[in-house]
Amino acid sequence: MSYLFQIKDFVQKLSIALANSLELQISILDENLIQVGGTGRYECCVGTEINKNGLMHKAMRTRKLYYVENPRENELCYGCTMRETTCHEKASVGYPIIMDNEVIGAIGINCFTDEERNNLIKKKSSLVTFLESMSELMSAKVRENLMLEEIKKQNDNMSEILDCITDGIIIINKDGTIKHVNKNAVKMLEIDNKKTNGKHFSTILKNVNIDGILLEKEDFIYAEYNINKDKRSYGLFINAIKKDDETAAVILIKNAKDLNKVVSMNYVEKEIEFDDVIGKSSSIKQVKEIGRQISGKNADVLI
DSSP: OOHHHHTHHHHHHHHHHHHHHHTSEEEEEETTOBEEEEOGGGGGGTTSBOOTTSHHHHHHHHTOOEEESSTTTSGGGTTOTTTTTTOOOSEEEEEEEEETTEEEEEEEEEEOSHHHHHHHHHTHHHHHHHHHHHHHHHHHHHHHHHHHHHHHHHHHHHHHHHHHSSSEEEEEOTTSBEEEEOHHHHHHHTOOGGGTTTSBGGGTSTTOOOHHHHTTSOSEEEEEEEETTTTEEEEEEEEEEEETTEEEEEEEEEEGGGHHHHHHGGGSSSOOOGGGSOOOSHHHHHHHHHHHHHHTTTOOOOO
């Protein structure tokens, strides 16, 4: 899917706004010559492929603005297959959309009446600046969309890594809102993950006070949490995460039966640090970073 087609709703809204502003008909193509946005006669063509030898295709190939006041007679129109058949335009403009030196589409301004043609001629001097701004606007929107996709991908990768950790993990924001709960925490606390994200952590960990963390008075808290249903007991290792002068927290949930094993790890002959973990892949680096964040002063982490 092309860059512009990924933001097709935005492109169509922009097409309508441009048409209303210029009082002309607008056509926006992606680099595959697929109509992504359009108004007037072009609105019904959204999603279809447009003539490969047309003015907008030339604008993309040459990275230049093309302005034609006499369609069909202008030499720019000679190679167009629609010249002698379905072309009814009285004036046209084609302008490339360029992002980071890559052509990702083109904007077309088209006239089908003498009134529209005269309107276009009057605005000819200001068109270049206007079209440059519209091209930059769409490029900026594409960059924003790519950035959001990358963030989502990173979050999905982080979620997969957290779900591989055998202990429960809960990540909360500075105001105590739950940002992520891994699969083992869901299983341990018997909660519905779909109903927890965005809620305050106290909805799933009742009577657990971490104000010292969130108010930046403490870096680490240990608490015990019991599920009375079957008398299960868990140890909660709560660590502060400070980023951009804001404090959040990671809660490591460990079965109380396993705590003695964690303590015994303090007595190995050589203390193992994160740098001792073998591996340089992005996944290993992410696991190490998570480990550093939840290790704290009195908690060990098994990778």
